[in-house]
Amino acid sequence: xxxxxxxxxxxxxxxxxxxxxxxxxxxxxxxxxxxxxxxxxxxxxxxxxxxxxxxxxxxxxxxxxxxxxxxxxxxxxxxxxxxxxxxxxxxxxxxxxxxxxxxxxxxxxxxxxxxxxxxxxxxxxxxxxxxxxxxxxxxxxxxxxxxxxxxxxxxxxxxxxxxxxxxxxxxxxxxxxxxxxxxxxxxxxxxxxxxxxxxxxxxxxxxxxxxxxx
Amino acid sequence: xxxxxxxxxxxxxxxxxxxxxxxxxxxxxxxxxxxxxxxxxxxxxxxxxxxxxxxxxxxxxxxxxxxxxxxxxxxxxxxxxxxxxxxxxxxxxxxxxxxxxxxxxxxxxxxxxxxxxxxxxxxxxxxxxxxxxxxxxxxxxxxxxxxxxxxxxxxxxxxxxxxxxxxxxxxxxxxxxxxxxxxxxxxxxxxxxxxxxxxxxxxxxxxxxxxxxxxxxxxxxxxxxxxxxxxxxxxxxxxxx
Numbered sequence: 339x340x341x342x343x344x345x346x347x348x349x350x351x352x353x354x355x356x357x358x359x360x361x362x363x364x365x366x367x368x369x370x371x372x373x374x375x376x377x378x379x380x381x382x383x384x385x386x387x388x389x390x391x392x393x394x395x396x397x398x399x400x401x402x403x404x405x406x407x408x409x410x411x412x413x414x415x416x417x418x419x420x421x422x423x424x425x426x427x428x429x430x431x432x433x434x435x436x437x438x439x440x441x442x443x444x445x446x447x448x449x450x451x452x453x454x455x456x457x458x459x460x461x462x463x464x465x466x467x468x469x470x471x472x473x474x475x476x477x478x479x480x481x482x483x484x485x486x487x488x489x490x491x492x493x494x495x496x497x498x499x500x501x502x503x504x505x506x507x508x509x510x511x512x513x514x515x516x517x518x519x520x521x522x523x524x525x526x527x528x529x530x531x532x533x534x535x536x537x538x539x540x541x542x543x544x545x546x547x548x549x550x551x552x
Numbered sequence: 553x554x555x556x557x558x559x560x561x562x563x564x565x566x567x568x569x570x571x572x573x574x575x576x577x578x579x580x581x582x583x584x585x586x587x588x589x590x591x592x593x594x595x596x597x598x599x600x601x602x603x604x605x606x607x608x609x610x611x612x613x614x615x616x617x618x619x620x621x622x623x624x625x626x627x628x629x630x631x632x633x634x635x636x637x638x639x640x641x642x643x644x645x646x647x648x649x650x651x652x653x654x655x656x657x658x659x660x661x662x663x664x665x666x667x668x669x670x671x672x673x674x675x676x677x678x679x680x681x682x683x684x685x686x687x688x689x690x691x692x693x694x695x696x697x698x699x700x701x702x703x704x705x706x707x708x709x710x711x712x713x714x715x716x717x718x719x720x721x722x723x724x725x726x727x728x729x730x731x732x733x734x735x736x737x738x739x740x741x742x743x744x745x746x747x748x749x750x751x752x753x754x755x756x757x758x759x760x761x762x763x764x765x766x767x768x769x770x771x772x773x774x775x776x777x778x779x780x781x782x783x784x785x786x787x788x789x790x791x792x793x
Contacts, residue, residue, distance in 0.1 A: 393699045405636075406648045406698050490621060497614045499680035500666045503659035503687045507621060510656030510691065514628045517649040521632065525639050 345454055346384045353380050353450075368435050375419060375439040379446020379484075382415040383454075386447070389415070409516035413509055416447045416480065417487045424491070424501060433492060433549055437542070440488025441481045448480035471532070478535035479519050483512040485542050558596070558780065562773045565589050569769040586768070587638055590630050593772035597627040600779035604786055614667040619737070619782040622660030626775055629653035648698050654748060655691045658713045661741045662687040665720040668734050670727060683720065687713055717745040733785040740778040747774055 354377045361373045389411045394403045420443070423436050452473055490508040494501055515534065522531035569589055604620040629650040636642040636650070666680045690713050696702075721738035728734045751767045 409649070410652070410695060410698065493617045494614060494663075497667060499677055500614060500618065500663040500684055502681075502684035503663040503666070504618065504621070506688050506691055507625060507656045507659040507663065510653050510659075511621065511625045511628065514625065514632060514649055514653040518628060518632050518635070521635055521640060525635075527635070527639055 345457065346387050346450065349450055349453055350380050350384045353377075368438075371435065372438050372442045376442040376446040378419050379416060379443035379448075380450045382412075382418075382443065382447045383450025386412045386415040404520050405517050409513045409520060410509075412447070412480075413483060413487070413512040413516055416443050416484045417509060417512065419443065420484070420488055420491055421505070423488075424495065424498075434546055436492045436495070437485050437488040437546060440491075441485040441542075444481035444484030445477055447484075448477040451480070452476060475519075475532045475535055478539055479516065482535050482538035482542055483516050486515070486538065487512050489542065489545060558776060559773070562593075562776045565592070566769040566773045570766055587634055589769075589772050590634050593775055594627045594630050594634075596776055597623045597630075597779055600783060601627070604782055615664045615737070616782060616786050618660050618664035618667060619778070619785075622657045622664065623775070623779055623782070625653055625657035625660060629657065652691065652694050652698060655694050655713070658717065658745060658748070659687050659691060661744070662713060662716055662720065665717065665724060665738060665741060668724050668728075668738070669720075683716055687716055711749070714745050714749045718742050733781070736781045737778075737785055740774065740781045744774045744778055747771065 357373055357377050361370045361377075364370045364373065386408075390403070390408050393407050393411065417440070420436070420440055423439075455472070456469060487508045490504060490511075494504045497504075515538075519531045519534055522528060522534075566589075569586065601620045601623050604616050604623075632653070633647050633650040636647050662683065666683055669676050669679060690711075721742040724738040725735050747767060747770055751764065751771075754764050754767060
């Protein structure tokens, strides 16, 4: 195991074990589920890092790795536990919870990723402003792409027969938005990559509000 | 603006773009024209998505949602392709994410078509489950091709989904003789799928650029036609399943 891989793993353990105690104490099933999905997101960070390394070895350039392989692997890792919600008969009153859990998974992933991104970055290149900007945009992007997956599942959870193509389509849509974000981040149009997650957050917020209680 | 006028404008843009290509205009002019047409198309697609998502709440509206998600996927893939080529200065033949996404956008349309199927409950359920599972195969292969870095697999037309979409469209066309909105949606999906496969075949067989440009110029028109049919379906309040 490489040093970085060990750092990822130790971050995961240090975050998840205390949160599991909180999850055990909480009475409300919905809140507990959100915490558990957050823990999954932190674990997905470790999993995606290793998978990126494994599949990335076939790719010569890091640029192509960032644009093609990483978004797909990361979106699949973050969104995988959302498939548990497909059994709507078992979870009859989960409308908004699907989206909250999806967002928690994405945010957990992002916290894990950002922490180690800054841990390995040289102090010369990282200042407080870049830390805030990266956290604001990347955390929101990871959270909202998984939330978009959750919103899609929410809309189609009652249509079980067409859910298989929809799941694949939703994964691809999230991966493409992620790839678009990565593509723009290193160009003169970087400001658009900052607008994408904020716009998605606003759209998601309106969507959640339009759903009423439930 | 009526739907007919929008279609006329996009037809004119397609013709204009092809004339630009035929006239052997400078590369930059063609590139800018191409980019402008796609930017307009993306804006129209996103507007259609917003309109479909607004007010189409509740059960029984899965074709609209599936169609709107498909349009979103197409819009994202076009934005990615434009930026990859014109901003990142990437090689047009190397747009793996856009290829993957277009492949998966087809699945949204397969889902939309499946939601429109009618018939005996058991039979429809079997078709939906079977077709849904089969439609996942081509994107899964593309996903695998990206992971193992095997580009030839990327550009093969997803023949399975092409056959699936066209046969579902034909089935819907004859199954709903009085339902023009459903039939128009099925036709537009078929047109898009056939155009997509034609374009990929032209790339595989390394056809001359003029033919590629011709097919490329038709994309916005078909996309917008698809979006308009989706809106028509919503306006008429078509029910699914």
